[in-house]
Amino acid sequence: MSFERRKVVAGYLFCLPFILGFVLFFLVSFVRTILFSFNELTLTPEGFSLTFVGLANYHYALNVHPSFPMDLLTEIGNLFMEVPLILAFSFFTALVLNQRFIGRLTARTILFLPVILAAGVIFRLEEKDMITQLSMGAAQPGLVFSGAALQNLLFSTRLPEALLNFVLTAVESIPEIIRASGIQVLIFLAGLQSIPRSIYEAADVEGATAWENFWLITLPMLSPLILTTVVYSIIDSFTSADNALVAMIRSTAFVGQGFGLSAAMSTVYFAAIFAILGLTIAVVSRWVFYHE
Amino acid sequence: MKNKIKIKIKPFLAAVLRMVFLTGVSYIILHPLLTKFSSSLMTINDMFDDTVKWVPRTVTLQHYRDAWNLMNYPHAFRNSFTLTLTVSMLQLMSCTLVGYGLGRFKFKGGKIIFALVLFTLVVPPQMVMVPMYLTFRYFDIYGLLPPPGLNLLNSYWPFVLMSSTAVGLRNGLFIYIMRQFFRGMPKDLEDAAYVDGAGLFRTFLTIMLPGAVPGLVIVFLFAFVWQWNDYFYITLFIGGKTDFLTHALDNLALRAVEGRTDLLRNHYSSLITNTGMLMFIAPLLLLYAVMQRYFVESIERTGIIG
Numbered sequence: 001m002s003f004e005r006r007k008v009v010a011g012y013l014f015c016l017p018f019i020l021g022f023v024l025f026f027l028v029s030f031v032r033t034i035l036f037s038f039n040e041l042t043l044t045p046e047g048f049s050l051t052f053v054g055l056a057n058y059h060y061a062l063n064v065h066p067s068f069p070m071d072l073l074t075e076i077g078n079l080f081m082e083v084p085l086i087l088a089f090s091f092f093t094a095l096v097l098n099q100r101f102i103g104r105l106t107a108r109t110i111l112f113l114p115v116i117l118a119a120g121v122i123f124r125l126e127e128k129d130m131i132t133q134l135s136m137g138a139a140q141p142g143l144v145f146s147g148a149a150l151q152n153l154l155f156s157t158r159l160p161e162a163l164l165n166f167v168l169t170a171v172e173s174i175p176e177i178i179r180a181s182g183i184q185v186l187i188f189l190a191g192l193q194s195i196p197r198s199i200y201e202a203a204d205v206e207g208a209t210a211w212e213n214f215w216l217i218t219l220p221m222l223s224p225l226i227l228t229t230v231v232y233s234i235i236d237s238f239t240s241a242d243n244a245l246v247a248m249i250r251s252t253a254f255v256g257q258g259f260g261l262s263a264a265m266s267t268v269y270f271a272a273i274f275a276i277l278g279l280t281i282a283v284v285s286r287w288v289f290y291h292e
Numbered sequence: 293m294k295n296k297i298k299i300k301i302k303p304f305l306a307a308v309l310r311m312v313f314l315t316g317v318s319y320i321i322l323h324p325l326l327t328k329f330s331s332s333l334m335t336i337n338d339m340f341d342d343t344v345k346w347v348p349r350t351v352t353l354q355h356y357r358d359a360w361n362l363m364n365y366p367h368a369f370r371n372s373f374t375l376t377l378t379v380s381m382l383q384l385m386s387c388t389l390v391g392y393g394l395g396r397f398k399f400k401g402g403k404i405i406f407a408l409v410l411f412t413l414v415v416p417p418q419m420v421m422v423p424m425y426l427t428f429r430y431f432d433i434y435g436l437l438p439p440p441g442l443n444l445l446n447s448y449w450p451f452v453l454m455s456s457t458a459v460g461l462r463n464g465l466f467i468y469i470m471r472q473f474f475r476g477m478p479k480d481l482e483d484a485a486y487v488d489g490a491g492l493f494r495t496f497l498t499i500m501l502p503g504a505v506p507g508l509v510i511v512f513l514f515a516f517v518w519q520w521n522d523y524f525y526i527t528l529f530i531g532g533k534t535d536f537l538t539h540a541l542d543n544l545a546l547r548a549v550e551g552r553t554d555l556l557r558n559h560y561s562s563l564i565t566n567t568g569m570l571m572f573i574a575p576l577l578l579l580y581a582v583m584q585r586y587f588v589e590s591i592e593r594t595g596i597i598g
Contacts, residue, residue: 018458048430
């Protein structure tokens with residue numbers, strides 16, 4: 001066997017674990033979920049049996065279920081609110097952490113902590129915990145700022161109400177945004193490090209200001225990563241266990257109205273994710289700049 | 293003269309603003325941890341004392357002792373640690389192999405496989421949980437074993453099988469990281485190894501792998517952390533047993549007030565829960581502290597970026 005041929009075989013062999021896992025566990029489960037969504041599933045001692053019910057589960061999820069359609073729309077709305085904020089925060093933080101200053105290592109260590117602490121259990125427990133709730137008032141700058149004073153100040157400016165509401169919600173969700181930005185900061189920071197120094201040096205020679213450097217070099221060079229970060233944030237928000245819809249899909253399957261309905265909800269939910277991701281990629285990639 | 297001052301003021305102002313920003317963000321990140329730590333040392337009386345904010349009036353380690361016993365900490369820790377280490381090592385191995393295959397070799401279908409890797413990342417694990425559950429409940433390798441097949445639930449097998457085939461929790465991301473990493477490594481190194489007569493697998497093991505250590509560290513850290521924090525798969529495959537730290541922690545609040553009817557039981561339960569949360573994340577903080585320098589510095593050289 002020629003060397004090139006052996007390399008091809010080796011390529012497949014290295015990928016073999018994933019190919020096996022994808023076909024045996026992932027694909028089978030994915031197809032079955034879609035299959036289940038058209039059926040009523042009952043567990044039997046030997047396994048399970050399916051009764052075909054057509055679109056009944058979909059009809060129930062979308063037209064009869066008291067909260068599924070609304071929750072889905074809310075979740076998507078939150079996403080449009082959250083992702084730009086995460087993007088802006090992580091981009092800015094990465095720019096700051098990329099500068100040289102005393103205590104940079106400490107700052108980075110603390111700012112990456114959310115990557116470690118984004119725990120499902122802790123999150124759930126904190127939501128109903130007394131001490132956390134009591135201390136929240138002091139901890140959330142949102143609660144301090146969004147008090148009556150800020151609201152009055154903002155509403156007296158006579159800006160459009162939608163904009164004001166956006167600002168208020170944004171301020172309130174600062175801790176949440178910070179918590180969700182760990183990996184994104186990491187991605188941007190890695191990207192900043194990879195911009196060749198020579199470009200900035202050339203710009204210096206031409207007499208470019210820091211402001212011009214940012215808009216004409218840093219931003220375009222990082223634009224592919226903006227796409228990556230947006231996609232990652234959407235996936236992260238949609239698949240995290242503290243997402244209301246994910247929790248509903250889960251409880252419907254095991255304590256609620258059954259596997260079939262849960263599968264139908266999953267399928268609708270997945271279709272929504274897929275559509276939003278497709279749309280986002282189509283829109284964002286229009287102005288992504290590729291250096292090579 | 294005027295100009296000179298201007299030049300000095302600008303960087304100074306920038307440094308101050310940077311300090312303010314970083315301090316604020318750090319405060320928000322550290323605040324929950326600090327609250328937990330200070331309240332874990334407090335007596336119940338301190339909770340009602342308005343003059344006590346951070347430093348308890350009387351320091352007590354009683355909550356640690358109580359939480360330790362109520363969670364059956366050594367037992368739960370051992371189980372969680374064994375499972376987490378097994379899973380993260382397996383995921384590290386499988387995702388590195390696949391990442392290398394996708395990053396270093398050109399073959400038909402390679403792009404499709406990579407697209408499928410990204411696809412697994414987009415599907416929420418909750419979407420496929422019911423079929424996954426059934427697959428492992430009646431595990432017959434799709435007809436190879438006689439019905440009703442093996443019941444692999446309540447064992448480590450579902451975790452082992454999924455991790456070693458790179459379809460575990462967020463494994464798509466790990467494959468992506470390793471692929472980007474290997475893609476960025478110089479070709480000369482690899483070619484030199486081939487010229488010297490090293491085989492494909494030996495080249496991977498002895499030449500390419502050592503150069504990928506920063507990537508391996510990141511993937512291992514992520515895999516460990518996410519499995520340690522995992523609540524979803526453990527509940528799905530192992531059920532609500534208290535044998536793991538996640539469940540022990542989840543049940544801690546109830547256990548703490550079992551049989552108590554006094555007015556202070558909720559306060560006590562909250563103190564114990566906060567102490568338990570600290571004990572739960574302590575191993576992660578320790579791991580992060582050990583790997584942190586390496587992790588934070590190596591980011592710059594990793595291929596996380598596209």
